[in-house]
Amino acid sequence: MNQEVWNKIDSLIDRDQAKTLKERFAEDPSRAGRYSIEAAGWFLDYSKNRIDDEMMSALIELAEKSNLKAEIEKMFTGEKINATEGRAVLHTALRNCDPAAKVFVDGKDVMPDVREVLARMGEFSDKVRSGEWKGYTGKSIKYVVNIGIGGSDLGPVMANIALTPYSKRDMKFFFVSNVDSTHLAETLLSVEAEETLFIVASKTFTTQETMSNAGAAREWLVGKLGSEAAVARHFVAVSTAAREVADFGIDTANMFGFWDWVGGRYSLPSAIGLSLMLSIGKENYAKLLSGYYAMDCHFRNAPFEKNMPVVMALLGILYANGYGAESYCILPYDQYLSRFPAYCQQMDMESNGKSVDKDGKQVTYTTGPIEWGEPGTNGQHSFYQLIHQGTHLIPCDFIGFSRTHNPIGDLHDKLMANLFAQTEALAFGKTAEECRAEGVSEELVPFKTFEGNRPTNTLLADELTPETLGALVALYEHKVFTQGVIWNVYSFDQWGVQLGKVLAKGVLSDLVAAVPSGKHDSSTNQLIARYRKAVGR
Numbered sequence: 001m002n003q004e005v006w007n008k009i010d011s012l013i014d015r016d017q018a019k020t021l022k023e024r025f026a027e028d029p030s031r032a033g034r035y036s037i038e039a040a041g042w043f044l045d046y047s048k049n050r051i052d053d054e055m056m057s058a059l060i061e062l063a064e065k066s067n068l069k070a071e072i073e074k075m076f077t078g079e080k081i082n083a084t085e086g087r088a089v090l091h092t093a094l095r096n097c098d099p100a101a102k103v104f105v106d107g108k109d110v111m112p113d114v115r116e117v118l119a120r121m122g123e124f125s126d127k128v129r130s131g132e133w134k135g136y137t138g139k140s141i142k143y144v145v146n147i148g149i150g151g152s153d154l155g156p157v158m159a160n161i162a163l164t165p166y167s168k169r170d171m172k173f174f175f176v177s178n179v180d181s182t183h184l185a186e187t188l189l190s191v192e193a194e195e196t197l198f199i200v201a202s203k204t205f206t207t208q209e210t211m212s213n214a215g216a217a218r219e220w221l222v223g224k225l226g227s228e229a230a231v232a233r234h235f236v237a238v239s240t241a242a243r244e245v246a247d248f249g250i251d252t253a254n255m256f257g258f259w260d261w262v263g264g265r266y267s268l269p270s271a272i273g274l275s276l277m278l279s280i281g282k283e284n285y286a287k288l289l290s291g292y293y294a295m296d297c298h299f300r301n302a303p304f305e306k307n308m309p310v311v312m313a314l315l316g317i318l319y320a321n322g323y324g325a326e327s328y329c330i331l332p333y334d335q336y337l338s339r340f341p342a343y344c345q346q347m348d349m350e351s352n353g354k355s356v357d358k359d360g361k362q363v364t365y366t367t368g369p370i371e372w373g374e375p376g377t378n379g380q381h382s383f384y385q386l387i388h389q390g391t392h393l394i395p396c397d398f399i400g401f402s403r404t405h406n407p408i409g410d411l412h413d414k415l416m417a418n419l420f421a422q423t424e425a426l427a428f429g430k431t432a433e434e435c436r437a438e439g440v441s442e443e444l445v446p447f448k449t450f451e452g453n454r455p456t457n458t459l460l461a462d463e464l465t466p467e468t469l470g471a472l473v474a475l476y477e478h479k480v481f482t483q484g485v486i487w488n489v490y491s492f493d494q495w496g497v498q499l500g501k502v503l504a505k506g507v508l509s510d511l512v513a514a515v516p517s518g519k520h521d522s523s524t525n526q527l528i529a530r531y532r533k534a535v536g537r
């Protein structure tokens, strides 16, 4: 990070250490309007943050001195910014809705391939949704099981739940990710083989969990339908690895490809979104992509001070690096966004959970925050206590919609009243005097006092639609990108994930070997021995 600018930010923090949000609002009645941005169907109110104009310009300067503008262009134009893997990073090309757009990687325009796969996905999903695609015994598809993990699971799961109101309700969608056999077994209890389509979603087609589950599902299907020939009618693949797909026994005519420049956690708008398209149809899927695209254009073109992802990224950096906040909370007030925090968790923590900079040197500052969250209002009745009165500073994003898909009485008014009230309470707290004025007895005053001054962002859209969902995902993607640029880390590799994939193989061979190698530490050897004894090996 640019030290000179950071020193300026630090001195502003010191100068305003004692200034509360309450004082900031009292000093400046036009604050809310000034610290708000509208883009791609979303309204961001970031006025309940520990900022003023001076702080915002210092933060913007930090972005400028990090060459953010040039880095954004590098990403959008296909430069190989994922240097440790030698790859371009082009999830933005997947949702580039400009029919004349050209995006080059190694001198080749990738857009014709992007459009071709999208068109094939559309044709396939029309066939399945209309009942024209028949299973091996001639029945139409009623159940879709996506088998994938990590980036090949979390996006489809999150978006399938989020867009339930747009889904084909007479079809049922399942997502199997865990190598825990319970996940597959419970799913298979809920489907009929003759009417089930399995989507094997794996960029590499080598991931242990996915390939094991896919193999077991194939065995189950062949057992139920009595022929290997059934596989072609009940299995499709989403992958970058044609040879591995063919080796598994899936006809590559039923494979939907993507490319090494799509990172797993950024792959929802690629063919990895096939299960979502089957659920909501290609027209709604196109609307999702147009929402992504609207936010992409905003991010690429808006000046930093009016740029929603940039401003959110800078605020996150202010708290992580300036105030020592270890974690960051995402709180959607919409049941349909129940998996959105988990989705963001992977996107953020896998991308910026790095401790060496782009030169391979140990960083001397905090990078990616621990990200977590749950839908409101449920969280209010559990962990919000710590956010209000605990010793940790936890910046929060509150996300809500003015209209609900399911109006019942005044429930939605109550939901939104809770959202707004929480941000108000976190910012302004309750003083000892206010407690006393309410008649709180003197000995209880310390317990009922709320310090306030807790920062929040509020994100509002009119309604949860494919467009607003796409824009929301892109907003967080670009926020994470911006932070990675400022922290000077490589946001698009994930060597920690690769390590886990390798380690499990070594232990597995000792769990099943006639004689275990004994090559591990004493704790791991002991656990392996205990497990082997319990299962009779």
Ligand code: G6Q
Pocket: 149, 150, 151, 152, 201, 202, 203, 204, 205, 206, 207, 210, 263, 264, 265, 266, 350, 494, 497
């Ligand atoms: C995401 C990560 C990781 C990956 C899974 C699944 O960015 O790379 O979560 O998506 O490990 O990998 P495959 O799609 O190759 O099976």
